[in-house]
Amino acid sequence: MQINExxxxxxxxxxxxxxLKINFDSLFSYDFAKTETYEFDIVGLETIIxxxxxxxxxxxxxxxxxxxxxxxxxxxxIAEPIFLIHKLKENETxxxxxxxxxxxxxxxxxxxxxxxxxxxxxxxxxxxxxxxxENASLEYAKIQDIDASNSMIFTTAIxxxxxxxxxxxNFEYGNGFVVNSFENIINAQNVxxxxxxxxxxxxxxxxxxxxxxxHNEKSSISNINYKHSLKDSSKAVFKAKSIVNETxxxxxxxxxxxxxLLSDDATIIAQPHLEIYIDxxxxxxxxxxxxxxxxxxxxxxxxxxxxxxxxxxxxxxFENKIVDNIKDELIKEFIxxxxxxxxx
Numbered sequence: 001m002q003i004n005e006x007x008x009x010x011x012x013x014x015x016x017x018x019x020l021k022i023n024f025d026s027l028f029s030y031d032f033a034k035t036e037t038y039e040f041d042i043v044g045l046e047t048i049i050x051x052x053x054x055x056x057x058x059x060x061x062x063x064x065x066x067x068x069x070x071x072x073x074x075x076x077x078i079a080e081p082i083f084l085i086h087k088l089k090e091n092e093t094x095x096x097x098x099x100x101x102x103x104x105x106x107x108x109x110x111x112x113x114x115x116x117x118x119x120x121x122x123x124x125x126x127x128x129x130x131x132x133x134e135n136a137s138l139e140y141a142k143i144q145d146i147d148a149s150n151s152m153i154f155t156t157a158i159x160x161x162x163x164x165x166x167x168x169x170n171f172e173y174g175n176g177f178v179v180n181s182f183e184n185i186i187n188a189q190n191v192x193x194x195x196x197x198x199x200x201x202x203x204x205x206x207x208x209x210x211x212x213x214x215h216n217e218k219s220s221i222s223n224i225n226y227k228h229s230l231k232d233s234s235k236a237v238f239k240a241k242s243i244v245n246e247t248x249x250x251x252x253x254x255x256x257x258x259x260x261l262l263s264d265d266a267t268i269i270a271q272p273h274l275e276i277y278i279d280x281x282x283x284x285x286x287x288x289x290x291x292x293x294x295x296x297x298x299x300x301x302x303x304x305x306x307x308x309x310x311x312x313x314x315x316x317x318f319e320n321k322i323v324d325n326i327k328d329e330l331i332k333e334f335i336x337x338x339x340x341x342x343x344x
Contacts, residue, residue: 001035001094003123004028009064010057018056021237021269022208027123027151027177033092037066038124040084040099046071050098052129055183055212058155062096062127069098069127074109081110081141081331087343088117088124088150098127103136103164110139110328118344120149128156132164141169141331145340146176148203158184160191169326170197171335175205175234183212184222186248191220198227198322201234201266208237215248222252227322228259229315230266238268243275244283255285260292260318292318 004011011028012019050069052059072082088095103109115124124146132138146152160166172178184193199207213222228236242253255272272285292314300310326332 001032002029003061003094006064009060011061012057018210018239022179030121030123032094032123035065035094035096036090037068038086038088038095038097040070046073048100050127052157054157055185056155056157056181056210058153058179058181059127059157061153062098062125062155065094065125066096066098069100069129071100071102073102073104074107075104077108078110081112081328084111084113085343086113086115086124088119088122091119091121093119093122095122095124097124100129100131101138102131103133103138105133106135108137110331112141112331112334114143114145114343115152115154116145116340116343117147117150122150124150124152126152126154128154130156130158130166132160132166134161135163136161137165139167139326139328139331141171141326141335143171143335143338144174144178146174146178148175151177153179153181155181156183158182158193160184160186160188160193162188163190164188165192167194167327168196169322169331169335170195170209171322172197172199172201172207173340175201175203178207179210180208181210185214185216186220186222187216189217189219191217193220193222194225194325195223196225196322196325198229198319199236200229200319201236202231203234204232205234206236209239211240213242213253215242215244215251215253217248219250220248220252222254224255225322225325226257227318228257228268229262229319230259230268231262233263233265235267236269238270238272238287240271240285241273241275242283242285244278244281246277249278249280252282254283257287259287259289260315261289262291
């Protein structure tokens with residue numbers, strides 16, 4: 001089965017502005033042996049048909065293969081995070097998975113998802129819908145560790161009601177082909193939305209992050225913060241668009257993208273973008289690209305620290321700024337202690 005042979009499916013094209021610099025050709029033309037819906041090891045989940053309208057056409061890849069969506073409803077405070085571990089094992093397989101996460105009014109929740117594989121030449125297409133009711137709060141962390149010859153498209157749509165809080169931490173560790181899409185159309189007041197990410201790639205890995213945020217109501221905050229650590233011939237694409245419309249008075253919209261290139265062949269394409277239609281707001285965007293500070297390396301070595309240790313210390317200090325943004329201590333400990341070989 002080839003993705004580009006699915007009838008009626010409108011696929012992204014690298015010539016489109018949104019998908020510029022992302023080459024889907026080899027993924028969509030690959031002839032997979034079979035398709036399979038990845039099932040959660042959780043009993044009693046509600047199942048619905050996903051009929052929502054989304055900004056991104058990437059949602060339709062999953063829905064063209066399976067339009068059923070599982071629903072997790074969190075209506076009481078939970079002391080520990082919910083862990084969802086996805087282990088892909090079958091070669092030459094298209095996996096699908098669709099989940100709606102609903103957090104009820106005044107409830108605080110924490111969720112961790114890990115995506116990892118021990119297969120070859122497989123593709124995981126994942127849809128996530130996050131819904132937060134009034135004054136709800138969700139801290140969500142995701143690790144994607146997809147290795148070479150495998151691909152993943154992770155697409156997220158967010159709906160936040162008044163005074164809700166969403167904090168997403170996204171960690172990219174593999175060396176496969178990954179595309180993440182985050183869309184949040186803010187139609188409520190006093191919303192807080194944070195998206196922090198560490199993209200740590202090696203070999204020929206390619207990861208693209210497509211982020212769209214639209215502010216339509218007063219006093220909402222969006223803060224997009226990405227850090228890239230790129231080795232070998234890896235490539236990262238960062239495209240963030242934040243739109244603040246006339247009705248979104250006193251809103252705040254921030255975008256930051258910082259990259260360290262650890263080899264001459266690593267590539268970053270960073271395109272932060274703001275569209276502002278009012279004066280009464282705070283907004284900023286920026287991107288930096290460089291290498292580890294040579295003076296700092298020399299300083300550490302002058303204090304008796306080896307070159308390799310100095311290198312790792314500076315790199316860890318750069319990367320750990322994303323981990324340090326995590327508020328839940330159990331999630332922070334899990335991220336710090338994560339090792340791929342525990343799962344494969």
